[in-house]
Every structure is written in structure tokens, then in C-alpha cells.
Amino acid sequence: MTATTASSSSSCSLQGSSRIGSRTNIHSDLLNPKSISFSSNLKGLSLKSSASKRQLYSRGKGSVVIAQSMDRVEVDSSLSPRVNSVKPSKTVAITDQATALVQAGVPVIRLAAGEPDFDTPAPIAEAGKNAIREGHTRYTPNAGTMELRSAICHKLKEENGLSYTPDQILVSNGAKQSIVQAVLAVCSPGDEVLIPAPYWVSYPEMARMADATPVILPTSISEDFLVDPKLLESKLTEKSRLLILCSPSNPTGSVYPRKLLEEIAEIVARHPRLLVISDEIYEHIIYAPATHTSFASLPGMWDRTLTVNGFSKAFAMTGWRLGYIAGPKHFVSACNKIQSQFTSGASSISQKAAVAALGLGYAGGEAVAIMVKAFRERRDFLVMSFGEIDGVKISEPRGAFYLFIDLSSYYGVEVDGFGTVNDSESLCRYFLDKAQVALVPGDAFGDDTCIRISYAASLSTLQAAVERIKKALVTLKPPVPV
Ligand SMILES: Cc1ncc(COP(=O)(O)O)c(C=O)c1O
Numbered sequence: 001m002t003a004t005t006a007s008s009s010s011s012c013s014l015q016g017s018s019r020i021g022s023r024t025n026i027h028s029d030l031l032n033p034k035s036i037s038f039s040s041n042l043k044g045l046s047l048k049s050s051a052s053k054r055q056l057y058s059r060g061k062g063s064v065v066i067a068q069s070m071d072r073v074e075v076d077s078s079l080s081p082r083v084n085s086v087k088p089s090k091t092v093a094i095t096d097q098a099t100a101l102v103q104a105g106v107p108v109i110r111l112a113a114g115e116p117d118f119d120t121p122a123p124i125a126e127a128g129k130n131a132i133r134e135g136h137t138r139y140t141p142n143a144g145t146m147e148l149r150s151a152i153c154h155k156l157k158e159e160n161g162l163s164y165t166p167d168q169i170l171v172s173n174g175a176k177q178s179i180v181q182a183v184l185a186v187c188s189p190g191d192e193v194l195i196p197a198p199y200w201v202s203y204p205e206m207a208r209m210a211d212a213t214p215v216i217l218p219t220s221i222s223e224d225f226l227v228d229p230k231l232l233e234s235k236l237t238e239k240s241r242l243l244i245l246c247s248p249s250n251p252t253g254s255v256y257p258r259k260l261l262e263e264i265a266e267i268v269a270r271h272p273r274l275l276v277i278s279d280e281i282y283e284h285i286i287y288a289p290a291t292h293t294s295f296a297s298l299p300g301m302w303d304r305t306l307t308v309n310g311f312s313k314a315f316a317m318t319g320w321r322l323g324y325i326a327g328p329k330h331f332v333s334a335c336n337k338i339q340s341q342f343t344s345g346a347s348s349i350s351q352k353a354a355v356a357a358l359g360l361g362y363a364g365g366e367a368v369a370i371m372v373k374a375f376r377e378r379r380d381f382l383v384m385s386f387g388e389i390d391g392v393k394i395s396e397p398r399g400a401f402y403l404f405i406d407l408s409s410y411y412g413v414e415v416d417g418f419g420t421v422n423d424s425e426s427l428c429r430y431f432l433d434k435a436q437v438a439l440v441p442g443d444a445f446g447d448d449t450c451i452r453i454s455y456a457a458s459l460s461t462l463q464a465a466v467e468r469i470k471k472a473l474v475t476l477k478p479p480v481p482v
Contacts, residue, residue: 082209085209086205086209089205089444090201090440090441091440094432094438094440095112095113095438097432098110098112098432098438101436101438107436108432108437108438109457109461109464109465110457111437111438111439111455111457111462111465112438112439112454114313114402114454114456115312115318115454115456116316116318116371116401116456117456117457117458118374119316120316120317121316121360123356123359123360123367124315124317124354124356124357124367125353126356127352127353128320128349128350128352128353128356131348136349137349138348139344139345140345140346140348142339142340142344143167143169143171143339144170144171144324144346144351145348145351145355147355148171148351148354148355149166149169149171150166151355151358152166152169152171152324153165153166153168155358156307158362159363160294160296160297161297162294162296162297162302162307162326167332167333168327168328168329168332169324169325169332170336170339171323171324171345171346171351171354172323172324172325172339172343172346173321173322173323173343173347174310174312174321174323175309175310175323175324176202178308178310178324178325179202179206179277179279179308179325180209181335181339181342182277182306182325182331183206183209183210183242183277184209184210185331185334185335185337186241186275186306187207187241187242189210189211189212190211190212190213191210191213191239191240191241191242192212192213192215192239192241192242193207193212193213193214193215193241193244194215194232194235194240194242194244195207195215195217195244196216196219196225196227196244197217197218197219197446197447198219198225198404198445198446198450199244199246199445199446200246200249200251200445201445203246204216204446207242212241213239215235217231217232217235218447221393221394221395221404221449224252224395225249225395225404226254229260229263229264229267232264232267233267236267236271238273240271240273241273241275242275242277243264243274243275243277244276244277245276245278245279246279246281246282247279247280247292247293247399248282248285248292248397248398248399249282249399249400250281250282250402251402251404251440251442251450252395252397252400252402252404253379253398253399253400253401253403254397254398254399255286255290255399258291258293261293261295264295265295265298265299265300265301275305275306275331276295276301276306277305277308278294278295278305278307278308280307280308280309281308281309281310281313281314281323282313282399283314284313284314284364284368285313285314285399286372286398287372287376287379287397290398292399294307296326296327303328306326306327306331307325308323308325309323309326310322310324311323311350311353313400313401314363314368315357315360315367317353320347320350320353321347322350322351322354374459377459378401378457378462379397379401381459381462381466382403382453382455382462382466383403385470386405390409391407391410392406392407392409394406401454401455401456402453402454402455403452403453404442404450404451404452404453405451405453407424407449407473408450410473411423413476415430415434415475415476418430418433418434423443423448424442424447424448424449424450424451425441425443427441427451428440428441428451431451431469434472435469435471435472436468437468439451439452439453440454453465
């Protein structure tokens, strides 16, 4: 047998954390593909040595491992502690699980993904096609094309009352990249990152990746999941470096009113080390009378704020991978430097499409207004439908396309052939199993009493989902009145 090893381009998925940090015998693992699976083609990656013994250096342990023979090559499969400190995204895991079930023929209704169900508006898609035809297919400047950054400056001025110059804008491969780079750029090991919960799944993990400590600020459904400024103030220490705000919020749909943001800004102003990442990616998906306020527009906050936005949600451009950050040049340049060694500039084609998106008019013009109208109808339908069910607590979302409902009064029930439903995770497994509806457990967002329903699905799909969920809830014990 030819001994093989995986190249850097191959990917390896580990099943079970016990493997992490241990050495793996490729011979036995190829015979037992359940324990470790390599998705790349291993053929042709043969070890060249003709010697029967081979030295492999074991990273992390500092020891030298001697492979006994050509067909028993031991590979050190230990991973960086960074990997162990980061949790995988539950939204991605559940979406993948639901997709696998659908592919296996199970009629699962998927309401787990954070992705608009609409196509990218035609003028944007057309601009992308033209970009290819016209040869805009090369690297762009790392920070993004001047054309796009100028258009972003114009948008921020017109829609958000924020003045930036193009060198204060960095375009990235999605807002996710913008955020993680900002966290990496400003946090030192041991710094604290304040995150109101429920939070977008990635914020705490991004803090951990920067060797910073997430400090979670719980909120309550009765307060519309908005952070209490007094709680924020009480959690501030000399290590506090970042506060991450998300409005409209994923997962709750809450929108921070201007007055509350002003109170938060007063607290931030008193702590010179504290910066704010204001994630405004759902800015346009907002339901009047709610209005959006950019945190950087508040008195004294321009210097303190890194404003993140992107094209994925409002313009239904998730696959185009385009987001951006705007802020003081010092911080944006630092993010730019990190990006220059991570990925370089974002896709030239997507950047051309993004210019077209910003050209659709104020807040995305008619194309975005049509989608927001549909989201609003769906929100109204879900709020009404779940409002009729005993034991369900709701805070009406004012933006984004998620409903975050408290179903904890259904916990503690033993279900025949299933087990106990005692937390958001088991409840979501129960819904997937018994109702074939995929939802995301609230514990992924830091609130185990709730589950998240994404209403980026047609009204008829939502109607079918509600029917199934209602039936599944009836099978649970009668809920305790709240
Ligand atoms: C709150 C929030 N911020 C940022 C992102 C990242 O968006 P993208 O990387 O697609 O631009 C998401 C996507 O789900 C999100 O929900």
C-alpha cells in the first residue's frame, strides 16, 4: 500500500472532539472512515521517501514521531487551541442538516437560514453580468474600488448622516469578514468584548478568536431584548475594549430607539478605551414607525464607532459576498492591513454589482421596498399566529426577518419515542423530527428560552410551518399558563 498524507489544500473533518490533539493513524482511519474523513482526493499524494522509517514532527508536543513502516504513517492531527475555543455555527449546522434531509426526500420546511428568499434584483444582477463582459475580472485594490467606496461614502452621507472619505472605507468579502477583522484589529489578548444577548452567533466566537473575552449582557423579552444601559455600565472595566451593537437585530428583530442609543453613547463617552462596532446590516429591513439610527451619528460617537454594513440582506445578495466597514482611518487602515494578508480585495464582479445596488435609490428604492413589504406581511402573520398559542411569549420584531419566541413553557415534557423536551435544542430537534420544520435553538444566540424562526420564506410556506408547529405543540403536554 502507498502511504499517503494530506496536502494543505485538502480538508479534514473530525468527528468527535476526542480526536483533537491526538495523533491519527491514516492507515486505520482510511479503514474506518467514520472517525475522520478527508474530502480531498488522497490519491497521488504519496510520501516520496523510500525508507521504511520516517520522521514526522509533532507540532504542539515537540516530540519526534517515528512511523513504523510505509503503510503505517502516523500523522499528528492536533489542532490549534484556537479551534477548540471556537464553537461551530449552529445556524449553519442546522441548515446543513435540514438540507441533507430534504435531499434524502424528507419534506422539511427550512426556516433556519438567515438568507432572503428573493432573487437579487435584476439591475444588480445585470451589472454583475456586464462586469464580466466588460472585463472587470481582475484584482481590485485591497480596500475596494474607488468607484464603490465613493458610492458607499455617498450612501452613508445621504442615508445615515455620516461623513467619510473613501480611505475610511474598507470593502470585504461579506460583513462577517468586516466584523472579524475589526475585532482582530482592536482587541488585545484579555480585552473584554461586551455583547448584548440574544446576539448574532458569530460575535462571541470572533472575540474568542482574537483571544479576547466575550462579556454577555442579558436582555429580556419583556424589554424587547434591548440592553439596559445600567447593566452595560455595571459591566465596564478597564479591560472593556468593544461593545457590539446590532440593530435591527439578528435574532430578535429589535430596533434600538434613538433615545436608548443616546443613553448608551453617554456611557461610551465616559470610557475612552471603549469602541463600538455597530452592525447595521439589516438597516433597510425595518418596519415603520421604527426608524434606524446609525450609532456613529450620535454626538461624540464618530471617533468611537466602526460601522458595519453589507449587501447580503437588504439586496438579497448573500452569495455575492460583499460587506464593508466605515470608521476613523486609523482603525480602518488596521483592518485593511489584516485583510491584505487574509483575502485581499473582494470580488471585482460583486463590487460592480454593489455599485448598481447603491444606485437603486434611497434605501434601495422600489426593489428593496417590495421585499420589505413582503417581510412585513410575513412578520404580521407569524406574530398573529403565535400570539394565539397558549404559553408563547413574543416581542414583535421591528426589523430584520426573524421572530425570536419564548416557548420555554413547553419545556420539561417527556415525549414517547423521542425523549425529554427540556431546552431550546431538544425543542428544535423535536420540531425537526415530529413536525419537519427546521428552526434554530435560542441557546445558539445566548438565550435558551427561545427559538428563532426565519421568515425569509413565502407566506404559504410559513402557513404550512405554523400548522405543523401548532400540531407538534399540542402533542406536548398542555402548556403551563404564563
Ligand atoms: C447580524 C449579522 N451581521 C453580519 C452578517 C454577515 O453577513 P454577510 O457576511 O453575508 O455580509 C449576518 C449574516 O447572517 C448577520 O446576521
